[in-house]
Amino acid sequence: MKRLVQLSILAGVGALGIFAAVTYFAAAPDDIPGPTVPVDPVPTDSLMLKPSKLAGYAVAQQKCAICHSADYIAYQPPGMNQAQWTAEMAKMQHSYGAPISDNEIKLLGVYLAATYGDGKDISAADLAAIVTPTTTMDAPAAVRRGSSAAPADASAGAMDVQALLTDNACLGCHAVDQKIVGPAYHEVAAKYHADPNAITKLQASIKAGGVGKWGQVPMPAFAQLTDDEVRALATFVMQQ
Structure with missing residues (x-):
């Protein structure tokens, strides 16, 4: 009799164990406890270049x-x-x-x-190679290879537009009649041809840069350019 009672108790404990296991594994994945894994935050484009005279x-x-x-x-x-x-x-x-x-x-x-x-x-x-007022950057490789990048038009004014285009890497992203990274100058001129404030708007875009008008690739700001230089570039674009 005593042996029968012991077997009954063991059977009951075993049944409870099976029930608990089935309940655990049938639970939704989110209900099962597990190790906490730290997740690093997604980096943002927040860093700025460190200023230097180099x-x-x-x-x-x-x-x-x-x-x-x-x-x-x-x-x-x-x-x-x-x-x-x-x-x-x-x-x-x-x-x-x-x-x-x-x-x-x-x-x-x-x-x-x-x-x-x-x-x-x-x-x-x-x-000792520091920036001076006469320091200029080299033309992009695409220009040196004789691509269809924009030739400067003297009618844009006395300003040397070709030098502005090459020194500021404009021709690395733009050409007159085809998209490279940014839109072709012809596309920009066509978009704004009927806008009486076109030159002003283009000047603001060149000076401040931006993203969203022609896609999600950002255009860097050219705040170091003078008002006359920015106006010459905007005028040149609208003539294409």
């Missing part, structure tokens, strides 16, 4: 900002030296078509290593 800073402002924000720098390994940064910039040119010349690759390598990485191997001559 010539590579001006190049980075005008040409690197065409395709990405300064957050790209934060994704690279810390402590990269000049040779490593220079190799990274060369990859951007050769693999991704970045509109930077070989000379600008060197300037960017110096700026990035000195500002964000290990600048111990930078020579005094390279560090």
Whole structure:
């Protein structure tokens, strides 16, 4: 009799265990407790380039900002030296078509290593390459290859529009009759041809930059240009 009672108790305990297991595994996935895994927040395009007197800073402002924000720098390994940064910039040119010349690759390598990485191997001559009022950037590779990028029209005024276009990397994103990264100048002129405030609107867009009017690729701001330079560029675009 005692043995029968023990077997009954064991059977009852076993049934409870089976019931508990079935209930647990039948529960919704969200109801099953598990380890808490920390989730890193999605990075935002919040970083700004660190100001510098090095010539590579001006190049980075005008040409690197065409395709990405300064957050790209934060994704690279810390402590990269000049040779490593220079190799990274060369990859951007050769693999991704970045509109930077070989000379600008060197300037960017110096700026990035000195500002964000290990600048111990930078020579005094390279560090002496600072921005001056006469410093200009090289024409993008597409222009040097003789693409259909915009030829300047003297009727845009006494301003050297071709120099403005090349020095500010405009031709890395725009051509007269075809879209590259941004719209063709002919498209812009057609959109605003009946707008009496077209020149004013284009000036504001050039000066402040923006995104959304022609897609989601941002256009960098050109706040360093004078009002006369911006007006000359806007006039040139509207003549296409």
